[in-house]
Amino acid sequence: MSKSFRVFVALVVAISLTIPLLTPAFANEIEEKEQELNDIEEGIERRRSETNQLERDIAEISDKISKLDGQLKQQRDRINKLNSDIQNTEAKIKETDIEIAETEEFLEETTEHLETRLVTMYQQGSVGYLEVLLNAASFSDFLSRFNALRTIAEDDRRLVEEIKEARDFLEVERQKQVERKESLVSMRAEAQAVEQRLQANRREQDSLSAKLHEKKSFTQARIAQKEQAAKDVEKKIERLIRENQQQNVVNATGQFIWPVPGYGFDWVTSPYGYRNHPISGGQRLHTGIDIGIPRARWAGSPGFNGNPVDIVAADGGVVVHAGGNRSVGYGLYVIIDHGGGKSTLYAHMHNISVNVGQEVSQGQSIGHVGSTGASTGPHLHYEIRINGQHTNPMNYY
Numbered sequence: 475m476s477k478s479f480r481v482f483v484a485l486v487v488a489i490s491l492t493i494p495l496l497t498p499a500f501a502n503e504i505e506e507k508e509q510e511l512n513d514i515e516e517g518i519e520r521r522r523s524e525t526n527q528l529e530r531d532i533a534e535i536s537d538k539i540s541k542l543d544g545q546l547k548q549q550r551d552r553i554n555k556l557n558s559d560i561q562n563t564e565a566k567i568k569e570t571d572i573e574i575a576e577t578e579e580f581l582e583e584t585t586e587h588l589e590t591r592l593v594t595m596y597q598q599g600s601v602g603y604l605e606v607l608l609n610a611a612s613f614s615d616f617l618s619r620f621n622a623l624r625t626i627a628e629d630d631r632r633l634v635e636e637i638k639e640a641r642d643f644l645e646v647e648r649q650k651q652v653e654r655k656e657s658l659v660s661m662r663a664e665a666q667a668v669e670q671r672l673q674a675n676r677r678e679q680d681s682l683s684a685k686l687h688e689k690k691s692f693t694q695a696r697i698a699q700k701e702q703a704a705k706d707v708e709k710k711i712e713r714l715i716r717e718n719q720q721q722n723v724v725n726a727t728g729q730f731i732w733p734v735p736g737y738g739f740d741w742v743t744s745p746y747g748y749r750n751h752p753i754s755g756g757q758r759l760h761t762g763i764d765i766g767i768p769r770a771r772w773a774g775s776p777g778f779n780g781n782p783v784d785i786v787a788a789d790g791g792v793v794v795h796a797g798g799n800r801s802v803g804y805g806l807y808v809i810i811d812h813g814g815g816k817s818t819l820y821a822h823m824h825n826i827s828v829n830v831g832q833e834v835s836q837g838q839s840i841g842h843v844g845s846t847g848a849s850t851g852p853h854l855h856y857e858i859r860i861n862g863q864h865t866n867p868m869n870y871y
Contacts, residue, residue: 725790805847
């Protein structure tokens, strides 16, 4: 049960048993307690508004943290990929170093071999080549030997050039790989810097979230304290009313009529029972029914057609409460005592046309449907209480 509901539950409970003629002292004392209760309700509403804002702030921070976690994962994946690329590049550099070393060794061996042959040729002079040519069996053999010697010389030169080209190519590739590694290391450093900034931001958000949760817990504790204070005042009101109760109201019929003429069962927008509260959220007991009306017939609407909807007394009785706070809880509301432990409550009224202590007859207008207090649109919140206990109003129709 909400704070305002509990408050008015107490009022309805005992007030429903109130005598037709209320003493000034009793009325004043009840009004004082109602004002005390109203002040407590306003405090609870403020705290609940704070809690709702804190929950929105916490949700916003949770969303930021979730996004930061996603960004951190991306950065870590990027860093892991860069580490892998760096390792692969280092491996390629090592492989290239081995290839260069092998090529250098082969070039050195080949060069030494050629140099040895050149030294031998130098020592022997041109006799060796002449002997090869002059020992030819025929001119054709001479040409063949000459071409063979020339080919050997060209092949030797070409082999040396190819080895040098291979070595130069490998050195160029190695330099590219070194530069790639340097680039990867630089990118990794940048990614790590981004990761550190994201981690710092996340720690900041975590700290802020913890503070908000702490503040929310404190606010909820204060709400619980105020709700207990409201219960205590409610009990005092019940006691006061019971001390002044009577069991009979002359003009009561004992039967209830529908309180909003022209807007019947089909206009019930929220039944009796547990529901998600439309303003503060969470499961709460709805201690009555809500009967809606078209916005065009609500005096608070920009499109008001000038024809407000009457709220009528469900049965004859005595008005034991007429007033309230337009900003919180039930807003403007009326409680009628029908005697015999029966009472009805009419809440969120736009205006009130009866006074405390006034006798009303069944079907008499007591005001107009509105949207004062904790309301999201024009409707009548209607309760029937028997001996102080709220019941489902639909059980009486």
